[in-house]
Amino acid sequence: MxxxxxxxxxxxxxxxxxxxxxxxxxxxxxxxxxxxxxxxxxxxxxxxxxxxxxxxxxxxxxxxxxxxxxxxxxxFDYRSYLALPLLPIPDPDTAGEHTDRLMVRRDRHHVLLLADLIGFELHALDGTRNPLPQLRPSAPVVRKRLRHAVRATVPALRRLSFATPLDDDPLSAARRLTAMVCVDRSSADRMTLRTTMLPVSTVHDEYLFIRTLQAFELCFAQLAVDLTAVRTAVGDNRLPAAGNRLCLAATLLRETAPMWSLLATMQPEAFHAFRENTDGASAIQSRAYKLVESLCRTPDPQRLHSVAYRSVPDVQARIRGGHASIDDTLDAIRADQHVIASTPTLADGMRQFTAALRQWRRTHHRLAVRMLGTETTGTGATPGTPYLRQNLDTTVFRRRTTTAHRATG
Known part of the structure; x- marks a missing residue:
């Protein structure tokens, strides 16, 4: 070169x-x-x-x-590794566009990222391109990978009014999806996709790893926008509207389930091969995830001063400066347990979002244990799987969640 x-x-x-x-x-x-x-x-x-x-x-x-x-x-860190400054990541502080438009943008780029991954796998399978040639997976693994990748695009495709390319043959479905997305892809989209793929190695599965994590970041950034809107609705005493928005956020989070199945097709030996060169970049540095967590409830002092929040100093500073959570806003309007219990939409939204986030954490932990073991530290000496295990049941909302669950049966 x-x-x-x-x-x-x-x-x-x-x-x-x-x-x-x-x-x-x-x-x-x-x-x-x-x-x-x-x-x-x-x-x-x-x-x-x-x-x-x-x-x-x-x-x-x-x-x-x-x-x-x-x-x-x-x-080098998580943000630069995933090239997040080059992706249209919404920020709840600056997201001035209408909610529907932001969601369309998220869905569109979610599909673009996964279609690009699918195209990469197809080109490697067909032998038409040779980037990242190390430790390529077998054909059966690729077929499974393609099936999960296509499934992960379906909810977004439906919202965008695209045909859903579900097919008994994962290769046929994958080819239909890439052909359909290519027609709609602009030169700016192609530039975004090219500039946001700078792997640290030449290991094939790193492409899968980067694209999937980028899609997760888009999802959590959108959730942060949603939860900010929930907080505003609660502050305006529009509790049913807040509940509806929480239900939509829970749906979006549940839709990420096929992405875990997709990521699980990564070969452990391939992960360990490129992970040697990712020291300094850890998912614990995800700003979007910490925004979501802190928008639900203000972290306890021990967690706020833990490595999790020291890794995102701007979010830590926001909380120290009085950043209000949904819980805080409910307190401010004196929304006691009876008020929440008598607002079934809000109760259901809190229950659904709590269940979705806890399921996400559990799946993350299971996959991390499969790849790293039960006691392995993360990159850059971060706590790794022991930290994930400790935080599996970290409270999403305070004791209201229990009341909300009872209220909805």
Whole structure:
């Protein structure tokens, strides 16, 4: 993989639209981020230094170079590993668009991510492309992987009014899905998909790992928007509306179940092979998940000062600064157990969301134990599976959940 295209860009007037994304990304797929040659890294650093002189929109280029150089700069983490700054991750503080529009965007990018994964698996199976050639899975494993990946797109496809490509043959369904999504995919979508796949290794299953985690992050970011709307509805004393929104959030979380089955097709030996180079990036650093958790109820002091919240200092600071949770807002309007019990929609929403989040945690723990064992620490000396086990039953909402469960039978 030569650097000619990048040298040519640096030699001429640097414009954002001329940057050789394709050749640069191909190099990352050829070497893996952890093993990128020094000449490539030095040229990319030079490109970053020239950003102030770049003409044309340069926000994406700046974000891409920041993500590409995270290991070289010794600031590699979960956010940069998953290239989250290059994905349309909604933030409840800045999400000014209508809720329905945000959900459409989430569904669309959820489908794009999984269709891209499906296309990668099909190309490898057909032998038409050769990136990430190490430890490729067997054909039966790929067929199972494709079946789960297609299933994971179905709810979003239905909301987007697309045909659902369910088929007895997973290969046929997968090919139909990729063909359908390709027709609707824009040049901006293709750029997003290309720039958000910078694996640390050349191990085949890392593609699956990155795309699935990106889809989870989109889901939890949308849930954070939903729970913020629930908190607002409670504050306005619109308790039935809050309950309806919680039920929708629970549905979205339950829809992630096939993604766990998809991730479970990852080969343990492949996971351990690329995990050696992910030190510093841990899911404990997920900002979206901590927002969801803290929007339900304010963490206890012990948890707030644990490694879980130290890993997301901005969320920790928000809570210390008086960030209100749904529980806090219920307290503020003096919503006692009787009020919740007499609002069955809210009671049902709290029960459903609690059950969905606890199921998500349990499934996460089971898969982590399968891949890592029962006592293995996480990357970057994070607590790993023992931490997940300790937090399986962390309270979602306070004692109201029990009352809500009784109220709904």
């Amino acid at each position: 030569n650097t000619d295209a990048l040298r040519h860009w640096l030699a001429g007037p640097p414009t954002s639209h001329r940057f050789p994304y394709e050749q640069t990304i191909d190099a990352f797929h050829h070497y893996g981020k952890h093993a990128m040659p020094e000449d490539w890294l030095n040229l990319l650093k030079t490109a970053r230094d020239r950003l102030p002189t770049v003409t044309g929109p340069r926000e994406r280029l700046a974000a891409f170079l920041s993500t590409a150089l995270d290991k070289a700069d010794n600031r």
